[in-house]
Amino acid sequence: MSSLFHQNIRNLKGVGDRRAKLFDKLGVPTIGALLRFYPRAYEDLSHPCSIQEAPLGTPCAIRAVVLRPVRETRIRGGMTLYKTVVSDGARDMELTFFNNPYVGNLLKEGEAYLFYGKVTANFLKRQMTSPEFFPAESCLPIRPIYPQTQGLSSKLIENAVKSAFTLLPDVLNDPIPNEIRMRYSLSHLRFALENIHFPKDMESLELARRRLIFEELLVLQLGLFRMKGRSREASRLKLTNDYSQEFFGLLPFVPTGAQRRAVQEAMADMLSGKTMNRLVQGDVGSGKTAVAAALCYSVIKNGMQAALMAPTEILAHQHYDTLTGLLKHTGTRVALLTGSLSAAKKKEVLTGLASGEIQLAVGTHALFSGDVVFSNLGLVITDEQHRFGVAQRAALSAKGDHPHLLVMSATPIPRTLALVIYGDLDISVLDELPPGRQPIATYAITSDKRRRAFRFLRNHIEEGRQCYIICPMIEEGQNDLASVTQYAERLKNEWLPGCRIGILHGRMKPKEKESVMADFAAGKLSVLVSTTVVEVGVDVPNAVVMMIENAERYGLSQLHQLRGRVGRGAYRSTCILVSDAQNEETAARLKIMCETNDGFKIADEDLRLRGPGDFFGHRQHGLPELKIADMLNNTSVLKEAQAVATELLHQDPELALPEHHGLRAEVNQLFQAMVVS
Ligand code: ADP
Numbered sequence: 111m112s113s114l115f116h117q118n119i120r121n122l123k124g125v126g127d128r129r130a131k132l133f134d135k136l137g138v139p140t141i142g143a144l145l146r147f148y149p150r151a152y153e154d155l156s157h158p159c160s161i162q163e164a165p166l167g168t169p170c171a172i173r174a175v176v177l178r179p180v181r182e183t184r185i186r187g188g189m190t191l192y193k194t195v196v197s198d199g200a201r202d203m204e205l206t207f208f209n210n211p212y213v214g215n216l217l218k219e220g221e222a223y224l225f226y227g228k229v230t231a232n233f234l235k236r237q238m239t240s241p242e243f244f245p246a247e248s249c250l251p252i253r254p255i256y257p258q259t260q261g262l263s264s265k266l267i268e269n270a271v272k273s274a275f276t277l278l279p280d281v282l283n284d285p286i287p288n289e290i291r292m293r294y295s296l297s298h299l300r301f302a303l304e305n306i307h308f309p310k311d312m313e314s315l316e317l318a319r320r321r322l323i324f325e326e327l328l329v330l331q332l333g334l335f336r337m338k339g340r341s342r343e344a345s346r347l348k349l350t351n352d353y354s355q356e357f358f359g360l361l362p363f364v365p366t367g368a369q370r371r372a373v374q375e376a377m378a379d380m381l382s383g384k385t386m387n388r389l390v391q392g393d394v395g396s397g398k399t400a401v402a403a404a405l406c407y408s409v410i411k412n413g414m415q416a417a418l419m420a421p422t423e424i425l426a427h428q429h430y431d432t433l434t435g436l437l438k439h440t441g442t443r444v445a446l447l448t449g450s451l452s453a454a455k456k457k458e459v460l461t462g463l464a465s466g467e468i469q470l471a472v473g474t475h476a477l478f479s480g481d482v483v484f485s486n487l488g489l490v491i492t493d494e495q496h497r498f499g500v501a502q503r504a505a506l507s508a509k510g511d512h513p514h515l516l517v518m519s520a521t522p523i524p525r526t527l528a529l530v531i532y533g534d535l536d537i538s539v540l541d542e543l544p545p546g547r548q549p550i551a552t553y554a555i556t557s558d559k560r561r562r563a564f565r566f567l568r569n570h571i572e573e574g575r576q577c578y579i580i581c582p583m584i585e586e587g588q589n590d591l592a593s594v595t596q597y598a599e600r601l602k603n604e605w606l607p608g609c610r611i612g613i614l615h616g617r618m619k620p621k622e623k624e625s626v627m628a629d630f631a632a633g634k635l636s637v638l639v640s641t642t643v644v645e646v647g648v649d650v651p652n653a654v655v656m657m658i659e660n661a662e663r664y665g666l667s668q669l670h671q672l673r674g675r676v677g678r679g680a681y682r683s684t685c686i687l688v689s690d691a692q693n694e695e696t697a698a699r700l701k702i703m704c705e706t707n708d709g710f711k712i713a714d715e716d717l718r719l720r721g722p723g724d725f726f727g728h729r730q731h732g733l734p735e736l737k738i739a740d741m742l743n744n745t746s747v748l749k750e751a752q753a754v755a756t757e758l759l760h761q762d763p764e765l766a767l768p769e770h771h772g773l774r775a776e777v778n779q780l781f782q783a784m785v786v787s
């Protein structure tokens with residue numbers, strides 16, 4: 111049977127070389143793949159409606175009798191119309207077909223058919239244009255609609271699937287073990303395949319769909335858990351002592367319970383003798399930097415090197431400043447490594463890293479370019495990891511002797527989803543903000559209220575506080591989006607004269623960016639007009655107002671990140687979202703921002719509005735693509751599948767038992783495409 115699944119699609123009746131190529135284009139090279147090529151939608155003919163009650167403009171099925179022979183009319187442009195009238199006993203409806211001479215033979219006067227299409231109406235009569243039709247007695251109640259490609263219609267695919275079914279043996283090997291199928295009331299594979307393609311009725315379709323979703327999520331989760339299992343190798347980089355308490359003594363504040371817990375979990379990993387692969391998830395402002403620093407300190411005190419990687423130069427600088435400050439009296443050697451170092455400086459850092467003299471390297475991805483050699487790298491931390499995918503993680507851990515890996519993310523996502531997206535990582539959650547934080551009051555305004563907003567900014571500036579203003583563009587362009595340079599000019603000359611105003615954007619030289627950021631952090635600038643380069647991680651606790659122009663341009667999570675630049679100290683902070691956009695979706699998004707400061711809620715909403723593919727960027731997180739399951743809308747099945755995956759791997763880590771062979775084969779198949787080279 112498995113051989114049938116692997117057979118080339120050409121072995122099907124009606125599929126020759128040319129069609130086989132088209133099937134290949136759809137990702138269907140074999141008969142097995144064809145059976146797993148699920149319809150994208152269905153035409154439901156099982157509940158035909160009356161002509162009178164048919165919804166206008168949405169496809170529906172109508173059972174009706176043909177009242178008179180089809181009549182042919184030629185119209186301009188060489189077109190021929192074919193018209194007839196049908197009745198459901200209560201009302202008539204006119205049918206029109208274009209250039210289809212066959213309908214005359216197919217539609218017989220006095221016989222009943224099911225017509226499927228959109229009904230339109232004018233004040234006199236109801237009509238359908240080019241409906242599909244089937245003899246009323248003989249047709250399937252629910253018909254599959256397949257994703258098509260040029261030259262391969264849904265109908266052709268349907269026929270190929272039908273002939274594939276005739277080749278299937280009566281009993282199929284089901285990859286899901288019997289006992290689990292019973293426990294979760296899942297249908298058998300054969301039933302599921304038949305009813306996903308040709309559902310007997312809506313209930314059977316639901317049963318089939320549930321079973322296939324379960325199977326797909328189970329296979330995905332098994333694969334991810336196995337990756338995680340394999341990465342838990344014995345490590346030569348076992349720590350012997352935990353110095354995190356000592357480090358906490360260096361902090362100017364008392365760590366939160368959540369920070370302590372996260373540090374403890376990561377320390378336990380590194381003390382265990384296995385390699386750490388951990389994600390720390392914490393909302394903006396939850397204090398991830400201190401967690402990272404505590405771990406770096408412990409690793410260094412154990413005689414190894416640590417590296418902290420940030421996604422931008424600005425952030426790398428900031429971390430560097432924070433860490434050198436904290437570690438000032440500990441004798442730790444810290445170095446900054448970014449793409450913009452001078453050649454001489456870079457050489458010095460490289461030498462220090464190779465000799466082991468530099469113990470802590472802070473930088474951008476430049477840290478992991480080919481010419482960087484560490485003498486004894488024990489720990490790699492990446493900050494704001496949502497910018498890195500599975501493949502980059504693998505590249506990082508290839509540096510040195512498989513160092514411990516910690517990734518930090520400010521995108522809080524529900525735990526079930528995190529288990530999938532970060533299936534290869536253990537997770538710590540910072541679910542507590544440092545004490546004294548006040549929620550950031552958030553307002554959405556239209557641009558005609560801008561002047562009032564500036565008065566508000568000025569009040570804060572006069573009290574010694576600072577403000578950010580975010581514009582989507584760098585320079586003025588064709589559109590009427592706000593631009594950093596022009597906006598800053600108007601602030602100086604017109605809106606906030608006398609205030610010290612700086613600008614920041616991605617096209618400035620690293621040195622310029624650095625000095626502007628340093629001036630802002632030191633309080634020498636009152637207002638920073640910037641593009642979203644400040645989105646990630648920047649920490650200036652004296653900044654209390656975040657004003658975002660063209661707020662409609664940003665996704666919820668991005669707005670939340672931007673807003674997280676304020677409210678980091680003890681002062682009450684405000685976020686002002688400026689937008690003139692009228693559409694409902696924008697209004698809904700801005701409303702959520704005004705209502706909540708909770709990153710988890712915002713991420714949930716963002717997921718709901720955008721869908722997981724968009725949210726994470728399919729290519730970026732590097733997960734295999736799913737055929738039928740949807741991680742967002744199938745969370746309850748996902749939870750069950752996660753429980754089963756955990757249980758199965760506990761019994762049989764290699765899926766070596768005969769009853770698990772089917773699952774193992776599916777896991778291998780799903781993941782073969784994404785093996786990191
Ligand atoms: P994020 O999680 O967004 O990276 P940071 O590490 O930048 O957050 O911390 C945000 C701010 O909170 C910083 O100014 C930091 O010094 C401060 N902070 C962190 N932990 C604590 C704490 N336990 N108590 C008080 N302030 C803290």
Ligand code: MG
Nearest residue numbers: 398399493647
């Ligand atoms: Mg941070």
